Amino acid sequence: MLGWALTFFIVAIIAAVLGFGGIAGASAGIAQILFVVFLVLAVVAGVSRALRGRQP
Structure with a gap:
């Protein structure tokens, strides 16, 4: 998920540099x-990992 967010961020930066405001x-x-x-x-x-604790 974080990888996709970074990908879209890079696309936004490239589009902004090239002047495509809507796409950016x-x-x-x-x-x-x-x-x-x-x-x-x-x-x-x-939180779910903390609530579950260690398994025996």
């Missing part, structure tokens, strides 16, 4: 959404 804005928006989803999933995984 859309790619940046997608990258932000994917990054937030990644963070939420990482927190949920960490």
Whole structure:
């Protein structure tokens, strides 16, 4: 998930440099959404691992 966010971020930077404002804005928006989803999933995984504890 983080890899996809970085990919869209790089596409946004390249599009912005080349002057494609619409594509750059859309790619940046997608990258932000994917990054937030990644963070939420990482927190949920960490909390569930902490609550479960060690298995015997």
